[in-house]
Amino acid sequence: MAQPLVGKIQYDRVKGKTVPRPTHTASEQAYFVEVVKGLGLTMRHFFKNTKSMLRGERPDAVKDPLSEGITTLAYPEQKKVYPKRFRGIHRLTLRSDGSPRCVACLCCSTACPAQCIYIEAGEYPEGDARRGYERYPVKFVIDELRCIFCGYCVEACPCDAIRMDTGRHPVPYDSREQFIYGKDMLMSLTSVEGKQVAENPRHEPPDPTHPGIDRLKGAH
Amino acid sequence: MRPELVTLIAAIVKIAIILGFVMTMAAVLVWMERRQSAMIQDRIGPHRADIKIGNKRFTLIGLLHPIADAMKSFFKEDFIPPKADKLLHSLAPILSMAAPIMLMGVVPFMDTLCLQSVRQNLWAEVPRFGTCAAASTATTLPPISGQIVDINVGILYIFGLAGMGIVGATIAGWSSDNKFSLLGGLRAASQLVSYEVAMGLSIVGCMMVYGTLRLDEMARWQGENTWGIFVQPFGFLLFLTAAIAETKRTPFDLPEGESEIVAGYLVEYSGMKFAMFYTGEYIELVVSSTLVVALYLGGFHVPFLHRDGITLAMGDAMLWHKGLPHLVVIALQVLIFFGKVTFICWAQIFIRWTVPRFRYDQLMKLGWRMLLPASLVNIFLTGIALIAFDRSGLATQDTFRTLGDGFNWLVLIASVVFVLWIAFGMVTPSKFLSRREEQLARRSLPAKAKAEAPAH
Numbered sequence: 001m002a003q004p005l006v007g008k009i010q011y012d013r014v015k016g017k018t019v020p021r022p023t024h025t026a027s028e029q030a031y032f033v034e035v036v037k038g039l040g041l042t043m044r045h046f047f048k049n050t051k052s053m054l055r056g057e058r059p060d061a062v063k064d065p066l067s068e069g070i071t072t073l074a075y076p077e078q079k080k081v082y083p084k085r086f087r088g089i090h091r092l093t094l095r096s097d098g099s100p101r102c103v104a105c106l107c108c109s110t111a112c113p114a115q116c117i118y119i120e121a122g123e124y125p126e127g128d129a130r131r132g133y134e135r136y137p138v139k140f141v142i143d144e145l146r147c148i149f150c151g152y153c154v155e156a157c158p159c160d161a162i163r164m165d166t167g168r169h170p171v172p173y174d175s176r177e178q179f180i181y182g183k184d185m186l187m188s189l190t191s192v193e194g195k196q197v198a199e200n201p202r203h204e205p206p207d208p209t210h211p212g213i214d215r216l217k218g219a220h
Numbered sequence: 221m222r223p224e225l226v227t228l229i230a231a232i233v234k235i236a237i238i239l240g241f242v243m244t245m246a247a248v249l250v251w252m253e254r255r256q257s258a259m260i261q262d263r264i265g266p267h268r269a270d271i272k273i274g275n276k277r278f279t280l281i282g283l284l285h286p287i288a289d290a291m292k293s294f295f296k297e298d299f300i301p302p303k304a305d306k307l308l309h310s311l312a313p314i315l316s317m318a319a320p321i322m323l324m325g326v327v328p329f330m331d332t333l334c335l336q337s338v339r340q341n342l343w344a345e346v347p348r349f350g351t352c353a354a355a356s357t358a359t360t361l362p363p364i365s366g367q368i369v370d371i372n373v374g375i376l377y378i379f380g381l382a383g384m385g386i387v388g389a390t391i392a393g394w395s396s397d398n399k400f401s402l403l404g405g406l407r408a409a410s411q412l413v414s415y416e417v418a419m420g421l422s423i424v425g426c427m428m429v430y431g432t433l434r435l436d437e438m439a440r441w442q443g444e445n446t447w448g449i450f451v452q453p454f455g456f457l458l459f460l461t462a463a464i465a466e467t468k469r470t471p472f473d474l475p476e477g478e479s480e481i482v483a484g485y486l487v488e489y490s491g492m493k494f495a496m497f498y499t500g501e502y503i504e505l506v507v508s509s510t511l512v513v514a515l516y517l518g519g520f521h522v523p524f525l526h527r528d529g530i531t532l533a534m535g536d537a538m539l540w541h542k543g544l545p546h547l548v549v550i551a552l553q554v555l556i557f558f559g560k561v562t563f564i565c566w567a568q569i570f571i572r573w574t575v576p577r578f579r580y581d582q583l584m585k586l587g588w589r590m591l592l593p594a595s596l597v598n599i600f601l602t603g604i605a606l607i608a609f610d611r612s613g614l615a616t617q618d619t620f621r622t623l624g625d626g627f628n629w630l631v632l633i634a635s636v637v638f639v640l641w642i643a644f645g646m647v648t649p650s651k652f653l654s655r656r657e658e659q660l661a662r663r664s665l666p667a668k669a670k671a672e673a674p675a676h
Contacts, residue, residue, distance in 0.1 A: 032457070035571075038574040041574075042573060042574045043570065045260050046256065046570070048650070049259040049262060050259050053264075055649070055650060057650045058652075064652075067652050067653065067654045068652055069652050070263065072262075072263055
């Protein structure tokens with residue numbers, strides 16, 4: 001045997017697995033039989049798939065993606081449903097009167113590691129029951145190009161006002177301006193089930209169940 | 221009308237038919253290849269290019285994709301590398317597209333058309349044997365032969381021109397001033413030269429049996445006796461292999477060799493020049509299919525359809541005869557010929573999507589060490605068989621003729637069964653197994669185990 005090539009590694013101690021040389025039967029070496037077998041396989045797929053395409057019978061690509069036959073998704077028309085906890089595009093949840101639940105506390109924009117949320121807080125007009133108790137966002141802007149979809153804003157929100165349960169992924173646009181989602185855009189988005197409100201109820205200031213009102217009108 | 225003028229007009233019409241068929245097929249084959257490979261690989265394939273008329277989208281099952289491709293090619297930049305040989309760089313695509321088209325000139329797509337008898341009576345029937353009477357007077361219409369160029373060295377002309385395809389690829393590889401191109405061109409040259417030899421020798425057996433070099437007489441011989449694939453089964457396989465190698469398609473696509481030399485001699489081509497190479501490849505596919513049909517699959521003949529009509533026979537016993545008008549027979553022959561060519565193109569696409577590519581040494585080994593000796597053996601065996609046939613008695617020869625008719629019946633029954641199988645298959649609804657059910661079915665477990673599979 002020749003000298004080992006590198007350093008002092010003793011190659012005779014390295015245990016190797018001897019891989020046997022492949023053996024071919026006569027029919028494999030003649031090549032022709034194997035080609036005919038292969039043609040049989042491709043033809044089986046061809047005839048089966050052509051028939052199912054012509055007859056319009058295809059396995060459901062979404063429900064049964066591992067079935068035999070063509071299970072290609074025709075993407076924009078057919079979509080795969082994302083799992084429930086998928087963090088998609090944000091939406092602003094609404095109160096029952098259609099105004100945003102957001103109270104412009106800036107928790108989300110503070111928590112945002114990408115600093116993609118911009119909020120301008122405003123006071124409710126004089127005479128509104130909520131004036132002096134909470135504020136509302138005059139502007140609520142998310143730059144979806146900066147967003148990293150970490151979901152911290154959702155966790156930071158004390159009012160369940162921002163959610164990422166739309167089930168949509170970011171959409172491609174032509175220009176950067178289109179990626180900047182304003183308040184109206186975010187409020188118009190719905191959850192996967194099509195809801196615009198959040199599940200847990202919100203106690204509005206005029207409601208008797210509203211704790212803030214109780215404190216205001218309390219004995220002290 | 222003067223006979224020369226009639227011949228000229230007929231030639232123009234024949235050129236239009238052949239050119240129309242070849243160019244249409246080249247475009248359709250692009251679509252066919254993509255859709256067919258998709259069906260083989262459980263995909264959908266191109267089906268989205270559409271024309272909008274009003275609010276409706278017409279996709280025509282994806283047939284618009286080749287048109288879209290062609291339009292794109294026209295508007296793409298035609299780039300010539302700065303140090304390339306501009307003349308040769310532009311000449312190469314022309315050569316590689318023109319040569320295969322010229323090959324089609326000697327391929328007969330119908331039997332000789334007797335214009336004179338048709339003029340006398342539109343529904344005239346002509347006798348089965350013998351050709352039409354030659355133009356005797358100035359007013360007699362000449363017979364129209366089935367191919368564009370009526371030359372008596374048909375098959376040699378084909379070999380001569382098939383060599384031009386090599387020149388196109390090689391020039392493209394050399395003139396591009398690119399190392400990958402050069403490698404591709406070299407590969408193309410050596411591969412095509414090697415397989416040209418095997419291809420030529422595999423046809424010799426055919427020529428010995430048919431006793432002619434003219435393709436129309438070869439077709440006629442096959443119509444009167446039996447198809448060449450039954451007389452020369454070994455030669456058919458050799459020729460098919462060599463023909464696929466000549467078209468430079470997988471498993472013989474080493475000149476392009478996408479994985480190792482990018483695209484071979486096509487690297488520096490873009491726009492319409494690339495499209496010409498691409499079209500040329502599909503034209504070569506059509507031409508090689510045409511040759512296979514003309515040499516081995518009876519050309520324009522369908523079993524038992526002769527010049528005088530349908531004659532079902534077994535040896536000397538004639539079972540049924542129905543005379544058909546000459547024009548109807550000719551029309552049927554043209555349709556059948558083009559149908560056969562389309563079928564063989566379809567089969568060749570199957571081979572392309574089934575067999576993986578050879579290594580280069582395997583390719584050369586197959587060409588020189590297997591196909592070449594095999595075709596020589598084929599020649600010797602054919603010669604021995606021919607001598608034995610000539611020396612044998614009349615009774616033996618009659619037996620072989622009957623056997624030939626038996627093969628004709630075989631073809632007829634096989635095609636009918638194939639058509640019926642497809643028809644019945646289309647009627648019955650498809651059944652899709654889920655992956656689990658499929659696995660169980662493969663293991664051929666009893667139905668109880670199948671019922672346990674999770675429902676979908």
